[in-house]
Amino acid sequence: xxxxxxxxxxLTTGLMVxxxxxxxxxxxxIIYKCSGVLNLAMGELTIIGAYxxxxxxxxxxxxxxxxxxSLIIGLVLGILTERVFLDRLIGEPILTVIMVTVGLSFFFRxxxxxxxxxxxxxFQPPVFPLKPVKIGFxxxxxxxxxxxxxxxxxxxxxxxFFQYTRWGLAMQATADDEMAAISLGVSARFVYAAAWxxxxxxxxxxxxxxGNINGLNISVSYLGxxxxxxxxxxxxxxxxxxxxxGLAIGILQNFAGAYLDQYFPGGVKQIFPFVFMxxxxxxxxxxxxxxxxxxxx
Amino acid sequence: MENKPEPILKLNNIEVKYHExxxxxxxxxxxxxxxxxxxxxxxxxxxxxxTLKAISGLLKHEDGEVxxxxxxxxxxxxxxxxxxEIAKMGIVQVIEGRRVFExxxxxxNLLVGGHMRKGGDKTVKERLEMVYHYFxxxxxxxxxxxxxxxxxxxxxxxxxxxxxxxPKLMLLDEPSMGLAPLLIHEIFEIITRLHEKEGISILxxxxxxxxxLNVAPYAYVLENGRIVLDxxxxxxKENEDIKDFYLGLTDVGGRKSFRDVKHYKRRKRWLT
Numbered sequence: 001x002x003x004x005x006x007x008x009x010x011l012t013t014g015l016m017v018x019x020x021x022x023x024x025x026x027x028x029x030i031i032y033k034c035s036g037v038l039n040l041a042m043g044e045l046t047i048i049g050a051y052x053x054x055x056x057x058x059x060x061x062x063x064x065x066x067x068x069x070s071l072i073i074g075l076v077l078g079i080l081t082e083r084v085f086l087d088r089l090i091g092e093p094i095l096t097v098i099m100v101t102v103g104l105s106f107f108f109r110x111x112x113x114x115x116x117x118x119x120x121x122x123f124q125p126p127v128f129p130l131k132p133v134k135i136g137f138x139x140x141x142x143x144x145x146x147x148x149x150x151x152x153x154x155x156x157x158x159x160x161f162f163q164y165t166r167w168g169l170a171m172q173a174t175a176d177d178e179m180a181a182i183s184l185g186v187s188a189r190f191v192y193a194a195a196w197x198x199x200x201x202x203x204x205x206x207x208x209x210x211g212n213i214n215g216l217n218i219s220v221s222y223l224g225x226x227x228x229x230x231x232x233x234x235x236x237x238x239x240x241x242x243x244x245x246g247l248a249i250g251i252l253q254n255f256a257g258a259y260l261d262q263y264f265p266g267g268v269k270q271i272f273p274f275v276f277m278x279x280x281x282x283x284x285x286x287x288x289x290x291x292x293x294x295x296x297x
Numbered sequence: 298m299e300n301k302p303e304p305i306l307k308l309n310n311i312e313v314k315y316h317e318x319x320x321x322x323x324x325x326x327x328x329x330x331x332x333x334x335x336x337x338x339x340x341x342x343x344x345x346x347x348t349l350k351a352i353s354g355l356l357k358h359e360d361g362e363v364x365x366x367x368x369x370x371x372x373x374x375x376x377x378x379x380x381x382e383i384a385k386m387g388i389v390q391v392i393e394g395r396r397v398f399e400x401x402x403x404x405x406n407l408l409v410g411g412h413m414r415k416g417g418d419k420t421v422k423e424r425l426e427m428v429y430h431y432f433x434x435x436x437x438x439x440x441x442x443x444x445x446x447x448x449x450x451x452x453x454x455x456x457x458x459x460x461x462x463x464p465k466l467m468l469l470d471e472p473s474m475g476l477a478p479l480l481i482h483e484i485f486e487i488i489t490r491l492h493e494k495e496g497i498s499i500l501x502x503x504x505x506x507x508x509x510l511n512v513a514p515y516a517y518v519l520e521n522g523r524i525v526l527d528x529x530x531x532x533x534k535e536n537e538d539i540k541d542f543y544l545g546l547t548d549v550g551g552r553k554s555f556r557d558v559k560h561y562k563r564r565k566r567w568l569t
Contacts (some may be wrong), residue, residue: 091358091360166408166411166412166414169401169405169408169409169412170409170412172398172400172401172405173398173401173406173409173412175400176398176399176400176401177396177397177398177399178358179355179358179392179396180392180396180397180398180455181398181409182355182358182380182381182384183353183355183380183384183389183390183391183392183459184384184389184409184410184412184413184458184459184461184462185381185384185385185389185412185413185462186381186409186412187381
Protein backbone atom coordinates (compact mmCIF):
# COMPACT_ATOMS: atom_id res chain seq x y z
CA UNK A 1 0.00 0.00 0.00
CA UNK A 2 1.39 3.35 -0.93
CA UNK A 3 2.00 6.09 1.62
CA UNK A 4 -0.86 8.32 0.52
CA UNK A 5 -3.14 5.37 0.44
CA UNK A 6 -2.22 4.44 4.00
CA UNK A 7 -2.77 8.01 5.06
CA UNK A 8 -6.25 8.24 3.63
CA UNK A 9 -7.23 4.80 4.83
CA UNK A 10 -6.16 5.66 8.36
CA LEU A 11 -8.00 8.96 8.12
CA THR A 12 -11.26 7.39 6.98
CA THR A 13 -11.20 4.54 9.47
CA GLY A 14 -10.41 7.02 12.20
CA LEU A 15 -13.27 9.24 11.12
CA MET A 16 -15.69 6.31 11.08
CA VAL A 17 -14.74 5.10 14.55
CA UNK A 18 -14.73 8.72 15.65
CA UNK A 19 -18.41 8.92 14.69
CA UNK A 20 -19.15 6.34 17.36
CA UNK A 21 -17.04 8.20 19.91
CA UNK A 22 -18.88 11.37 19.01
CA UNK A 23 -22.20 9.73 19.77
CA UNK A 24 -21.09 8.52 23.18
CA UNK A 25 -19.38 11.84 23.92
CA UNK A 26 -22.60 13.65 23.12
CA UNK A 27 -24.46 11.49 25.63
CA UNK A 28 -21.83 12.38 28.20
CA UNK A 29 -21.99 16.10 27.48
CA ILE A 30 -25.78 16.14 27.86
CA ILE A 31 -25.52 14.99 31.46
CA TYR A 32 -22.72 17.42 32.20
CA LYS A 33 -24.53 20.31 30.59
CA CYS A 34 -27.88 19.77 32.22
CA SER A 35 -26.87 18.76 35.71
CA GLY A 36 -23.16 19.55 36.05
CA VAL A 37 -22.42 15.91 36.84
CA LEU A 38 -19.16 14.48 35.57
CA ASN A 39 -20.38 11.01 34.72
CA LEU A 40 -17.64 8.46 35.28
CA ALA A 41 -19.96 5.53 34.57
CA MET A 42 -20.27 6.26 30.87
CA GLY A 43 -18.26 3.21 29.82
CA GLU A 44 -20.56 0.93 31.75
CA LEU A 45 -23.56 2.50 30.07
CA THR A 46 -22.06 1.57 26.71
CA ILE A 47 -21.55 -2.09 27.58
CA ILE A 48 -25.00 -2.45 29.06
CA GLY A 49 -26.54 -1.20 25.82
CA ALA A 50 -24.20 -3.34 23.75
CA TYR A 51 -24.99 -6.53 25.68
CA UNK A 52 -28.71 -5.89 25.51
CA UNK A 53 -28.47 -5.49 21.73
CA UNK A 54 -26.32 -8.60 21.47
CA UNK A 55 -28.70 -10.68 23.56
CA UNK A 56 -31.69 -9.79 21.43
CA UNK A 57 -29.72 -10.24 18.22
CA UNK A 58 -28.65 -13.69 19.38
CA UNK A 59 -32.30 -14.51 19.99
CA UNK A 60 -32.94 -13.93 16.32
CA UNK A 61 -34.24 -10.39 16.44
CA UNK A 62 -33.00 -8.34 13.44
CA UNK A 63 -30.13 -6.04 14.36
CA UNK A 64 -32.02 -2.79 13.78
CA UNK A 65 -34.86 -3.98 15.94
CA UNK A 66 -32.40 -5.15 18.60
CA UNK A 67 -30.90 -1.68 18.67
CA UNK A 68 -34.35 -0.16 19.01
CA UNK A 69 -35.12 -2.49 21.92
CA SER A 70 -31.79 -1.52 23.46
CA LEU A 71 -32.76 2.14 23.03
CA ILE A 72 -36.03 1.58 24.85
CA ILE A 73 -34.35 -0.33 27.66
CA GLY A 74 -31.71 2.42 27.82
CA LEU A 75 -34.47 4.99 28.19
CA VAL A 76 -36.03 3.09 31.06
CA LEU A 77 -32.69 2.41 32.74
CA GLY A 78 -31.63 6.03 32.37
CA ILE A 79 -34.75 7.34 34.04
CA LEU A 80 -34.51 4.64 36.70
CA THR A 81 -30.86 5.43 37.45
CA GLU A 82 -31.60 9.10 37.80
CA ARG A 83 -34.63 8.51 40.01
CA VAL A 84 -33.15 5.82 42.23
CA PHE A 85 -29.56 7.01 42.67
CA LEU A 86 -29.22 10.64 41.72
CA ASP A 87 -32.53 12.38 42.38
CA ARG A 88 -31.99 12.46 46.13
CA LEU A 89 -28.56 13.98 45.61
CA ILE A 90 -29.84 17.13 43.94
CA GLY A 91 -28.41 20.04 45.89
CA GLU A 92 -25.61 17.97 47.44
CA PRO A 93 -22.00 18.95 46.66
CA ILE A 94 -21.14 18.01 43.08
CA LEU A 95 -18.19 15.89 44.23
CA THR A 96 -20.60 13.62 46.09
CA VAL A 97 -22.55 13.07 42.90
CA ILE A 98 -19.39 12.33 40.92
CA MET A 99 -18.34 9.76 43.50
CA VAL A 100 -21.75 8.18 43.20
CA THR A 101 -21.19 7.79 39.46
CA VAL A 102 -17.93 5.96 40.27
CA GLY A 103 -19.96 3.68 42.50
CA LEU A 104 -22.50 3.26 39.75
CA SER A 105 -19.78 2.23 37.33
CA PHE A 106 -18.67 -0.58 39.66
CA PHE A 107 -22.26 -1.58 40.22
CA PHE A 108 -23.06 -1.75 36.52
CA ARG A 109 -19.83 -3.55 35.75
CA UNK A 110 -20.62 -6.16 38.36
CA UNK A 111 -24.11 -6.50 37.01
CA UNK A 112 -22.85 -7.00 33.46
CA UNK A 113 -20.31 -9.62 34.52
CA UNK A 114 -22.97 -11.34 36.56
CA UNK A 115 -25.47 -11.54 33.74
CA UNK A 116 -23.28 -11.94 30.68
CA UNK A 117 -19.98 -13.27 32.04
CA UNK A 118 -16.51 -12.07 31.08
CA UNK A 119 -15.87 -13.93 27.85
CA UNK A 120 -15.60 -12.00 24.63
CA UNK A 121 -18.71 -12.37 22.57
CA UNK A 122 -19.22 -11.52 18.93
CA PHE A 123 -22.27 -10.76 16.92
CA GLN A 124 -22.93 -14.13 15.24
CA PRO A 125 -23.82 -14.20 12.35
CA PRO A 126 -22.03 -10.93 11.47
CA VAL A 127 -24.47 -8.08 11.16
CA PHE A 128 -22.69 -6.27 8.38
CA PRO A 129 -21.32 -7.98 5.25
CA LEU A 130 -17.66 -8.88 5.58
CA LYS A 131 -16.92 -7.66 2.09
CA PRO A 132 -15.39 -4.21 2.27
CA VAL A 133 -16.86 -1.28 0.40
CA LYS A 134 -14.78 0.45 -2.24
CA ILE A 135 -15.11 4.19 -2.66
CA GLY A 136 -12.65 5.39 -5.27
CA PHE A 137 -9.27 4.12 -4.13
CA UNK A 138 -10.45 3.79 -0.53
CA UNK A 139 -11.34 0.40 0.83
CA UNK A 140 -13.47 0.56 3.94
CA UNK A 141 -14.79 -2.29 6.01
CA UNK A 142 -18.55 -2.12 5.67
CA UNK A 143 -18.95 -2.44 9.42
CA UNK A 144 -17.07 0.85 9.78
CA UNK A 145 -19.09 2.55 7.10
CA UNK A 146 -22.44 1.48 8.49
CA UNK A 147 -21.45 2.30 12.06
CA UNK A 148 -20.47 5.74 10.92
CA UNK A 149 -23.72 6.27 9.05
CA UNK A 150 -25.77 5.10 12.01
CA UNK A 151 -23.84 7.29 14.42
CA UNK A 152 -24.19 10.36 12.20
CA UNK A 153 -27.92 9.83 11.72
CA UNK A 154 -28.43 9.55 15.46
CA UNK A 155 -26.27 12.61 16.06
CA UNK A 156 -28.38 14.61 13.63
CA UNK A 157 -31.57 13.43 15.31
CA UNK A 158 -30.20 14.45 18.71
CA UNK A 159 -29.02 17.85 17.55
CA UNK A 160 -32.42 18.50 15.94
CA PHE A 161 -34.06 17.41 19.17
CA PHE A 162 -32.10 20.02 21.11
CA GLN A 163 -32.63 22.84 18.65
CA TYR A 164 -36.25 22.41 17.72
CA THR A 165 -38.27 20.45 20.25
CA ARG A 166 -39.87 21.78 23.37
CA TRP A 167 -38.01 19.39 25.63
CA GLY A 168 -34.70 19.90 23.88
CA LEU A 169 -34.97 23.65 24.39
CA ALA A 170 -36.03 23.15 27.99
CA MET A 171 -32.93 21.03 28.55
CA GLN A 172 -30.67 23.65 27.05
CA ALA A 173 -32.39 26.33 29.12
CA THR A 174 -31.85 24.33 32.30
CA ALA A 175 -28.20 23.99 31.39
CA ASP A 176 -27.94 27.76 31.03
CA ASP A 177 -29.88 28.90 34.07
CA GLU A 178 -31.68 26.32 36.11
CA MET A 179 -33.49 28.76 38.37
CA ALA A 180 -34.89 30.77 35.49
CA ALA A 181 -36.00 27.58 33.74
CA ILE A 182 -37.84 26.40 36.84
CA SER A 183 -39.57 29.76 37.15
CA LEU A 184 -41.03 29.14 33.70
CA GLY A 185 -42.43 25.78 34.71
CA VAL A 186 -39.64 23.57 33.36
CA SER A 187 -39.29 20.56 35.64
CA ALA A 188 -35.59 20.18 36.48
CA ARG A 189 -36.14 16.62 37.68
CA PHE A 190 -37.60 15.69 34.33
CA VAL A 191 -34.68 17.33 32.54
CA TYR A 192 -32.16 15.35 34.58
CA ALA A 193 -34.01 12.12 33.93
CA ALA A 194 -34.17 12.91 30.21
CA ALA A 195 -30.43 13.65 30.18
CA TRP A 196 -29.63 10.29 31.70
CA UNK A 197 -32.02 8.55 29.36
CA UNK A 198 -30.37 10.16 26.32
CA UNK A 199 -26.92 9.32 27.64
CA UNK A 200 -27.93 5.70 28.15
CA UNK A 201 -29.39 5.49 24.66
CA UNK A 202 -26.45 7.14 22.90
CA UNK A 203 -23.96 5.03 24.83
CA UNK A 204 -25.91 1.87 24.12
CA UNK A 205 -25.90 2.41 20.37
CA UNK A 206 -22.23 3.36 20.47
CA UNK A 207 -21.43 0.21 22.38
CA UNK A 208 -23.44 -1.98 20.00
CA UNK A 209 -21.63 -0.57 16.99
CA UNK A 210 -18.23 -0.94 18.61
CA GLY A 211 -19.11 -4.47 19.62
CA ASN A 212 -19.65 -5.21 15.96
CA ILE A 213 -16.17 -4.01 15.13
CA ASN A 214 -14.08 -5.58 17.87
CA GLY A 215 -16.32 -8.08 19.58
CA LEU A 216 -17.82 -7.44 22.94
CA ASN A 217 -16.36 -7.86 26.40
CA ILE A 218 -16.00 -5.80 29.51
CA SER A 219 -13.08 -3.86 28.06
CA VAL A 220 -15.40 -2.06 25.64
CA SER A 221 -16.17 0.12 28.65
CA TYR A 222 -12.73 1.62 28.04
CA LEU A 223 -14.69 3.71 25.58
CA GLY A 224 -16.19 5.47 28.57
CA UNK A 225 -12.77 6.80 29.49
CA UNK A 226 -12.00 7.68 25.91
CA UNK A 227 -14.96 10.03 26.02
CA UNK A 228 -13.01 12.27 28.36
CA UNK A 229 -10.32 13.39 25.86
CA UNK A 230 -13.08 13.85 23.29
CA UNK A 231 -15.15 16.16 25.45
CA UNK A 232 -12.12 17.96 26.82
CA UNK A 233 -11.11 18.72 23.26
CA UNK A 234 -14.53 20.07 22.32
CA UNK A 235 -15.25 21.82 25.60
CA UNK A 236 -17.15 20.07 28.34
CA UNK A 237 -20.52 21.65 27.67
CA UNK A 238 -20.60 22.04 23.92
CA UNK A 239 -22.73 19.73 21.79
CA UNK A 240 -20.89 20.48 18.52
CA UNK A 241 -17.69 20.26 20.54
CA UNK A 242 -18.48 16.72 21.60
CA UNK A 243 -19.09 15.72 17.99
CA UNK A 244 -15.91 17.30 16.65
CA UNK A 245 -13.98 16.03 19.67
CA GLY A 246 -15.20 12.49 19.13
CA LEU A 247 -14.27 12.53 15.44
CA ALA A 248 -10.87 14.05 16.19
CA ILE A 249 -10.05 11.48 18.86
CA GLY A 250 -11.02 8.67 16.48
CA ILE A 251 -8.70 10.05 13.81
CA LEU A 252 -5.84 10.75 16.23
CA GLN A 253 -6.10 7.31 17.69
CA ASN A 254 -5.86 5.66 14.30
CA PHE A 255 -2.98 7.79 13.18
CA ALA A 256 -1.14 6.96 16.37
CA GLY A 257 -1.76 3.30 15.66
CA ALA A 258 -0.60 3.56 12.06
CA TYR A 259 2.47 5.77 12.44
CA LEU A 260 3.66 5.65 16.05
CA ASP A 261 3.20 2.00 16.79
CA GLN A 262 6.49 1.08 15.10
CA TYR A 263 8.41 3.40 17.44
CA PHE A 264 6.47 2.67 20.63
CA PRO A 265 5.18 -0.84 20.18
CA GLY A 266 2.37 -1.89 22.44
CA GLY A 267 -0.61 0.22 23.33
CA VAL A 268 0.32 3.62 21.94
CA LYS A 269 -3.03 3.67 20.16
CA GLN A 270 -4.79 3.37 23.49
CA ILE A 271 -2.89 6.00 25.41
CA PHE A 272 -2.30 8.55 22.70
CA PRO A 273 -5.67 10.32 23.13
CA PHE A 274 -4.88 10.85 26.80
CA VAL A 275 -1.41 12.19 26.14
CA PHE A 276 -3.01 14.51 23.64
CA MET A 277 -5.61 15.56 26.20
CA UNK A 278 -2.98 16.53 28.75
CA UNK A 279 -1.03 18.60 26.24
CA UNK A 280 -4.19 20.16 24.85
CA UNK A 281 -5.39 21.21 28.30
CA UNK A 282 -2.20 23.17 28.80
CA UNK A 283 -3.12 25.43 25.94
CA UNK A 284 -6.91 25.52 25.89
CA UNK A 285 -8.32 24.69 29.30
CA UNK A 286 -11.88 25.40 28.14
CA UNK A 287 -11.64 23.22 25.06
CA UNK A 288 -12.49 24.50 21.63
CA UNK A 289 -16.04 25.62 22.36
CA UNK A 290 -16.38 25.34 26.10
CA UNK A 291 -18.26 28.01 27.98
CA UNK A 292 -16.19 30.68 29.56
CA UNK A 293 -19.45 32.41 30.48
CA UNK A 294 -20.44 35.10 28.02
CA UNK A 295 -19.48 38.45 29.50
CA UNK A 296 -20.66 41.49 27.66
CA UNK A 297 -18.34 44.39 28.33
CA MET B 298 -57.32 50.56 50.34
CA GLU B 299 -60.91 51.62 50.06
CA ASN B 300 -63.44 49.44 48.35
CA LYS B 301 -60.89 46.83 47.57
CA PRO B 302 -61.49 44.11 44.99
CA GLU B 303 -60.98 40.45 45.72
CA PRO B 304 -57.28 39.61 46.11
CA ILE B 305 -55.56 37.30 43.65
CA LEU B 306 -52.66 36.82 46.02
CA LYS B 307 -52.63 36.95 49.78
CA LEU B 308 -49.63 36.54 52.05
CA ASN B 309 -50.71 35.93 55.63
CA ASN B 310 -47.99 36.76 58.10
CA ILE B 311 -45.36 34.57 56.46
CA GLU B 312 -42.04 33.73 58.03
CA VAL B 313 -39.15 32.51 55.88
CA LYS B 314 -36.02 30.73 57.00
CA TYR B 315 -32.94 29.86 55.00
CA HIS B 316 -30.97 26.73 55.88
CA GLU B 317 -33.43 26.23 58.76
CA UNK B 318 -31.75 28.90 60.90
CA UNK B 319 -31.53 32.25 59.16
CA UNK B 320 -34.77 34.13 59.66
CA UNK B 321 -35.26 36.43 56.68
CA UNK B 322 -38.94 37.33 56.71
CA UNK B 323 -40.52 37.91 60.10
CA UNK B 324 -44.21 38.07 59.43
CA UNK B 325 -45.00 39.63 56.07
CA UNK B 326 -48.56 40.19 54.94
CA UNK B 327 -49.27 41.45 51.46
CA UNK B 328 -52.34 41.50 49.29
CA UNK B 329 -52.40 41.89 45.54
CA UNK B 330 -55.87 42.71 44.16
CA UNK B 331 -57.05 40.92 41.03
CA UNK B 332 -55.85 42.88 38.03
CA UNK B 333 -53.86 45.28 40.18
CA UNK B 334 -50.29 46.46 40.43
CA UNK B 335 -48.70 46.49 43.85
CA UNK B 336 -45.19 47.69 44.55
CA UNK B 337 -42.91 46.27 47.21
CA UNK B 338 -40.26 48.75 48.29
CA UNK B 339 -37.30 48.51 50.57
CA UNK B 340 -33.55 48.82 50.90
CA UNK B 341 -30.99 46.17 49.99
CA UNK B 342 -31.36 43.01 52.03
CA UNK B 343 -34.81 43.91 53.31
CA UNK B 344 -36.24 40.67 51.99
CA UNK B 345 -37.98 41.80 48.82
CA UNK B 346 -36.57 39.14 46.54
CA UNK B 347 -37.08 36.53 49.23
CA THR B 348 -40.74 37.48 49.39
CA LEU B 349 -41.11 36.96 45.64
CA LYS B 350 -39.27 33.64 45.79
CA ALA B 351 -41.50 32.50 48.63
CA ILE B 352 -44.50 33.14 46.40
CA SER B 353 -43.11 31.50 43.28
CA GLY B 354 -41.68 28.56 45.22
CA LEU B 355 -38.14 29.15 43.97
CA LEU B 356 -37.15 29.55 47.61
CA LYS B 357 -37.11 25.77 47.98
CA HIS B 358 -34.31 25.58 45.43
CA GLU B 359 -32.16 27.83 47.61
CA ASP B 360 -32.74 25.79 50.73
CA GLY B 361 -35.27 28.26 52.05
CA GLU B 362 -38.67 27.49 53.48
CA VAL B 363 -41.88 29.20 54.51
CA UNK B 364 -41.96 28.19 58.16
CA UNK B 365 -45.04 30.04 59.29
CA UNK B 366 -48.08 31.76 57.86
CA UNK B 367 -49.64 30.98 54.50
CA UNK B 368 -49.70 32.12 50.92
CA UNK B 369 -52.97 31.97 49.04
CA UNK B 370 -53.34 32.30 45.29
CA UNK B 371 -56.92 32.50 44.05
CA UNK B 372 -58.06 31.10 47.37
CA UNK B 373 -55.74 28.09 47.23
CA UNK B 374 -52.80 27.59 49.57
CA UNK B 375 -49.60 27.39 47.56
CA UNK B 376 -46.71 27.76 49.98
CA UNK B 377 -46.20 23.99 50.20
CA UNK B 378 -46.30 23.46 46.45
CA UNK B 379 -43.27 22.96 44.21
CA UNK B 380 -42.13 25.79 41.96
CA UNK B 381 -43.19 23.97 38.80
CA GLU B 382 -46.72 23.46 40.11
CA ILE B 383 -46.96 27.10 41.12
CA ALA B 384 -45.81 28.14 37.66
CA LYS B 385 -48.52 25.94 36.16
CA MET B 386 -51.12 27.73 38.26
CA GLY B 387 -50.23 30.99 36.58
CA ILE B 388 -47.59 32.70 38.69
CA VAL B 389 -44.38 33.64 36.93
CA GLN B 390 -41.39 35.30 38.50
CA VAL B 391 -39.01 37.42 36.52
CA ILE B 392 -35.84 36.89 38.51
CA GLU B 393 -33.68 39.96 39.04
CA GLY B 394 -30.58 40.45 36.95
CA ARG B 395 -31.84 39.72 33.41
CA ARG B 396 -31.25 36.02 33.55
CA VAL B 397 -31.64 35.13 29.88
CA PHE B 398 -30.65 31.69 28.63
CA GLU B 399 -27.54 33.16 27.16
CA UNK B 400 -26.63 30.41 24.71
CA UNK B 401 -30.08 30.28 23.14
CA UNK B 402 -31.43 32.76 20.64
CA UNK B 403 -33.93 35.39 21.73
CA UNK B 404 -36.75 33.45 20.09
CA UNK B 405 -35.67 30.18 21.68
CA ASN B 406 -35.71 31.98 25.01
CA LEU B 407 -39.30 32.96 24.39
CA LEU B 408 -40.19 29.43 23.29
CA VAL B 409 -38.89 28.03 26.56
CA GLY B 410 -41.39 30.38 28.19
CA GLY B 411 -44.07 28.60 26.17
CA HIS B 412 -42.81 25.28 27.48
CA MET B 413 -45.92 24.48 29.48
CA ARG B 414 -47.99 24.85 26.31
CA LYS B 415 -51.17 25.92 28.01
CA GLY B 416 -53.72 25.51 25.26
CA GLY B 417 -51.50 23.67 22.80
CA ASP B 418 -48.99 24.55 20.11
CA LYS B 419 -51.22 27.04 18.37
CA THR B 420 -51.47 29.29 21.38
CA VAL B 421 -47.70 29.24 21.71
CA LYS B 422 -47.46 30.75 18.22
CA GLU B 423 -50.13 33.29 19.03
CA ARG B 424 -48.42 34.26 22.24
CA LEU B 425 -45.12 34.62 20.42
CA GLU B 426 -46.79 37.06 18.06
CA MET B 427 -48.27 38.89 21.03
CA VAL B 428 -44.86 39.21 22.68
CA TYR B 429 -43.42 40.56 19.41
CA HIS B 430 -46.33 42.99 19.27
CA TYR B 431 -45.44 44.41 22.67
CA PHE B 432 -41.68 44.19 22.13
CA UNK B 433 -41.10 44.90 18.43
CA UNK B 434 -37.37 45.09 19.16
CA UNK B 435 -37.31 41.44 20.08
CA UNK B 436 -38.70 40.53 16.70
CA UNK B 437 -35.75 42.22 15.04
CA UNK B 438 -33.32 40.38 17.31
CA UNK B 439 -35.08 37.04 17.38
CA UNK B 440 -32.31 35.08 15.66
CA UNK B 441 -29.55 36.53 17.81
CA UNK B 442 -27.92 34.77 20.74
CA UNK B 443 -29.47 36.21 23.88
CA UNK B 444 -26.15 36.45 25.70
CA UNK B 445 -24.98 39.05 23.21
CA UNK B 446 -27.96 41.41 22.85
CA UNK B 447 -28.02 44.66 24.83
CA UNK B 448 -29.06 44.89 28.46
CA UNK B 449 -32.41 46.45 27.62
CA UNK B 450 -33.15 43.77 25.07
CA UNK B 451 -32.23 41.11 27.59
CA UNK B 452 -34.66 42.62 30.06
CA UNK B 453 -37.32 42.63 27.35
CA UNK B 454 -36.49 39.00 26.60
CA UNK B 455 -37.02 37.89 30.18
CA UNK B 456 -40.25 39.85 30.53
CA UNK B 457 -41.45 38.52 27.17
CA UNK B 458 -40.42 35.02 28.19
CA UNK B 459 -42.49 35.33 31.35
CA UNK B 460 -45.39 36.60 29.27
CA UNK B 461 -45.19 33.43 27.17
CA UNK B 462 -46.25 31.37 30.19
CA UNK B 463 -49.65 33.07 30.01
CA PRO B 464 -49.48 34.26 33.61
CA LYS B 465 -52.24 35.53 35.84
CA LEU B 466 -49.74 37.08 38.22
CA MET B 467 -46.30 38.37 37.33
CA LEU B 468 -43.65 38.88 39.99
CA LEU B 469 -41.20 41.44 38.68
CA ASP B 470 -37.90 41.74 40.49
CA GLU B 471 -36.16 45.04 39.76
CA PRO B 472 -36.77 45.32 36.04
CA SER B 473 -34.98 48.68 36.05
CA MET B 474 -31.70 47.41 37.45
CA GLY B 475 -28.68 48.64 35.53
CA LEU B 476 -30.60 50.10 32.62
CA ALA B 477 -30.46 53.56 31.06
CA PRO B 478 -33.32 55.89 32.12
CA LEU B 479 -34.83 55.96 28.64
CA LEU B 480 -34.93 52.18 28.47
CA ILE B 481 -36.42 51.97 31.94
CA HIS B 482 -39.12 54.32 30.77
CA GLU B 483 -39.79 52.18 27.72
CA ILE B 484 -39.94 48.94 29.65
CA PHE B 485 -42.25 50.32 32.30
CA GLU B 486 -44.53 51.71 29.67
CA ILE B 487 -44.81 48.26 28.15
CA ILE B 488 -45.40 46.68 31.55
CA THR B 489 -48.21 49.13 32.25
CA ARG B 490 -49.74 48.37 28.88
CA LEU B 491 -49.49 44.64 29.51
CA HIS B 492 -51.24 45.12 32.79
CA GLU B 493 -54.05 47.15 31.25
CA LYS B 494 -54.58 45.18 28.05
CA GLU B 495 -53.87 41.63 29.17
CA GLY B 496 -55.24 42.01 32.69
CA ILE B 497 -52.14 40.57 34.34
CA SER B 498 -51.78 41.31 38.04
CA ILE B 499 -48.31 42.48 38.99
CA LEU B 500 -46.27 42.48 42.16
CA UNK B 501 -43.36 44.79 41.49
CA UNK B 502 -40.15 44.95 43.48
CA UNK B 503 -38.18 48.13 42.85
CA UNK B 504 -35.38 50.17 44.30
CA UNK B 505 -36.41 53.03 42.11
CA UNK B 506 -39.13 54.23 44.43
CA UNK B 507 -40.27 57.21 42.42
CA UNK B 508 -40.86 55.05 39.39
CA UNK B 509 -42.58 52.32 41.37
CA LEU B 510 -44.96 54.76 43.06
CA ASN B 511 -45.89 56.19 39.69
CA VAL B 512 -46.66 52.79 38.20
CA ALA B 513 -48.34 51.09 41.15
CA PRO B 514 -51.34 52.62 42.91
CA TYR B 515 -50.55 50.80 46.14
CA ALA B 516 -47.27 49.94 47.82
CA TYR B 517 -45.74 48.15 50.78
CA VAL B 518 -42.47 49.10 52.43
CA LEU B 519 -40.33 46.26 53.68
CA GLU B 520 -37.53 46.73 56.22
CA ASN B 521 -35.53 43.97 57.87
CA GLY B 522 -38.07 41.33 56.98
CA ARG B 523 -41.09 43.24 58.21
CA ILE B 524 -43.71 45.37 56.51
CA VAL B 525 -43.35 48.78 58.15
CA LEU B 526 -45.67 50.81 55.97
CA ASP B 527 -48.37 50.23 53.43
CA UNK B 528 -50.58 52.76 51.77
CA UNK B 529 -51.73 54.14 48.47
CA UNK B 530 -48.95 55.59 46.40
CA UNK B 531 -50.54 59.03 46.57
CA UNK B 532 -50.24 59.08 50.30
CA UNK B 533 -46.85 57.40 50.37
CA LYS B 534 -45.47 60.09 48.12
CA GLU B 535 -46.49 62.60 50.76
CA ASN B 536 -45.09 60.56 53.62
CA GLU B 537 -42.18 62.32 55.33
CA ASP B 538 -40.12 59.19 55.83
CA ILE B 539 -40.56 57.98 52.29
CA LYS B 540 -39.61 61.39 51.00
CA ASP B 541 -36.58 61.47 53.19
CA PHE B 542 -35.18 58.01 52.69
CA TYR B 543 -36.38 56.91 49.32
CA LEU B 544 -37.15 59.96 47.24
CA GLY B 545 -34.36 62.10 48.64
CA LEU B 546 -36.53 65.18 49.05
CA THR B 547 -36.70 67.67 51.92
CA ASP B 548 -39.93 68.88 53.49
CA VAL B 549 -40.24 71.66 51.01
CA GLY B 550 -39.95 69.28 48.14
CA GLY B 551 -36.61 70.47 46.86
CA ARG B 552 -33.55 68.31 46.49
CA LYS B 553 -31.98 67.20 49.68
CA SER B 554 -28.63 68.60 50.64
CA PHE B 555 -25.84 66.73 52.34
CA ARG B 556 -26.13 69.18 55.21
CA ASP B 557 -29.37 67.54 56.32
CA VAL B 558 -27.93 64.12 56.42
CA LYS B 559 -28.06 64.06 60.22
CA HIS B 560 -31.80 63.73 59.97
CA TYR B 561 -31.21 60.26 58.82
CA LYS B 562 -30.42 58.97 62.28
CA ARG B 563 -33.47 60.58 63.79
CA ARG B 564 -35.78 59.36 61.09
CA LYS B 565 -34.47 55.85 61.08
CA ARG B 566 -36.39 55.01 64.28
CA TRP B 567 -39.15 52.98 62.63
CA LEU B 568 -36.79 51.09 60.51
CA THR B 569 -35.42 48.92 63.29
